[in-house]
Amino acid sequence: MVTAQRNLRTGRSIWSDRRALSVAHRRLTRDVETEVLIIGAGITGALIADALASEGVEVVIVDKRGLAKGSTVASTALVQYESDTPITVLSRKIGKEKAVRAWRRARMAVGALAARLAELGVSDVAHRDTLYLAGDILNATELRREHAARRAAGLPSRYLDRTALRDRFGIGRSAAILSYDNLTIDPRKATRALLHAATVNGARIFAPEDMTDIAIRKGGVTATTANRLHIRGRHLVFATGYELPHGVTCRHHKITSTWAIATVRQHRAALWPGECCLWEAADPYLYVRTTPDGRVICGGGDEDIADEQRRDALLDRKTAMLQRKLKRLLPKIDTDVDYAWTGTFGETTTGLPTIDEVPGMPRCFIALGYGGNGTTYAAIAADIIAGAIVGRPDVDADLYRFPAHDAAK
Ligand SMILES: Cc1cc2nc3c(=O)[nH]c(=O)nc-3n(C[C@H](O)[C@H](O)[C@H](O)COP(=O)(O)OP(=O)(O)OC[C@H]3O[C@@H](n4cnc5c(N)ncnc54)[C@H](O)[C@@H]3O)c2cc1C
Numbered sequence: 112m113v114t115a116q117r118n119l120r121t122g123r124s125i126w127s128d129r130r131a132l133s134v135a136h137r138r139l140t141r142d143v144e145t146e147v148l149i150i151g152a153g154i155t156g157a158l159i160a161d162a163l164a165s166e167g168v169e170v171v172i173v174d175k176r177g178l179a180k181g182s183t184v185a186s187t188a189l190v191q192y193e194s195d196t197p198i199t200v201l202s203r204k205i206g207k208e209k210a211v212r213a214w215r216r217a218r219m220a221v222g223a224l225a226a227r228l229a230e231l232g233v234s235d236v237a238h239r240d241t242l243y244l245a246g247d248i249l250n251a252t253e254l255r256r257e258h259a260a261r262r263a264a265g266l267p268s269r270y271l272d273r274t275a276l277r278d279r280f281g282i283g284r285s286a287a288i289l290s291y292d293n294l295t296i297d298p299r300k301a302t303r304a305l306l307h308a309a310t311v312n313g314a315r316i317f318a319p320e321d322m323t324d325i326a327i328r329k330g331g332v333t334a335t336t337a338n339r340l341h342i343r344g345r346h347l348v349f350a351t352g353y354e355l356p357h358g359v360t361c362r363h364h365k366i367t368s369t370w371a372i373a374t375v376r377q378h379r380a381a382l383w384p385g386e387c388c389l390w391e392a393a394d395p396y397l398y399v400r401t402t403p404d405g406r407v408i409c410g411g412g413d414e415d416i417a418d419e420q421r422r423d424a425l426l427d428r429k430t431a432m433l434q435r436k437l438k439r440l441l442p443k444i445d446t447d448v449d450y451a452w453t454g455t456f457g458e459t460t461t462g463l464p465t466i467d468e469v470p471g472m473p474r475c476f477i478a479l480g481y482g483g484n485g486t487t488y489a490a491i492a493a494d495i496i497a498g499a500i501v502g503r504p505d506v507d508a509d510l511y512r513f514p515a516h517d518a519a520k
Contacts, residue, residue, distance in 0.1 A: 185454025246393025
């Protein structure tokens, strides 16, 4: 406990202290013009910028905080194709055909992201299996149905009953689904590498710059900074994470706060086989992964809290709760904590994000409401939005449309 007290960094995510590529950026000193303006330099903005710049499109990126400083730096960065909404539940909400397509698309997105990060030589990317544990959303019987639905959709996985789960992983739950080919990453490192790649292909980054006003004009958009400088673009992308731009409404979008800890380094023998990612078919669910230096990251305790002060005030209580739950799940783990932090994300009622042109704002695109799968959906957003801008409509774009009747005021 003494060690934990000495090292504990409260409020700072584990990634803030890690080395990451430095990326050229500066303040805006005069008005500029560009083909595409991207507001937000988190994982979404970075992936979209990389996709567009590598196709030769002129890009400007701005961020009011700096690079990878929003939800992205808070992410525990389990990169899973498995949506927060099980395929059986999603089928009931949006129909089986669409649910299967959404799950398959997410699987492809994780593969594509792994390939791009490998191409860029990004370190600390690990390929991981995932264990989805029975909980209060799906019990053992429902989990068996979920497994069958995944198999029928062509998504390889294995159903483990209580005995198999205990024998193979030492975990005491009634059942789990084991799936393959997910990732863990360092989200700040990955984002900065993608932003760097975009700059190598000509993208310009201005930060910190707060965009306070957007005006649609004939043939384009003019965005104005807090310092009254203007950026004119033919297209605009809001990659602003959970912060909805002024005047944009999305009925099924809500703000959620979540909490996370990173433990002290573990003896390798205390870790579980394969160091697979763990999460639960529960609401709220616990999510667990390891880091390359042998720590365990554990997040959860999600609540519908938008107010940052209220969220931050809960940090000590949520840290203790996460330590307790982690110990119960993995008794061999030393749950002393080196980092404890909290952050915010947006989610939707279906668990699928909204990635679309903003109603009433021609040539303005937005990606929001990712839930716990921000990285995977950011990769899908990059495909869809970059595709729309270069004139290559995406075959799955219909899955992520704005709910009918939402519009920019
Ligand atoms: C604790 C925690 C754990 C999580 N764990 C996971 C996980 O394990 N796996 C996973 O996939 N996802 C996870 N998520 C979700 C994930 O972090 C987010 O979905 C993802 O990072 C969103 O990325 P983004 O680029 O869209 O948004 P952000 O990273 O929030 O970036 C948006 C950027 O827009 C900028 N911005 C906003 N408004 C303006 C403006 N007016 N002018 C200029 N700039 C502006 C902000 O400064 C910010 O930098 C987690 C989130 C939290 C908080």
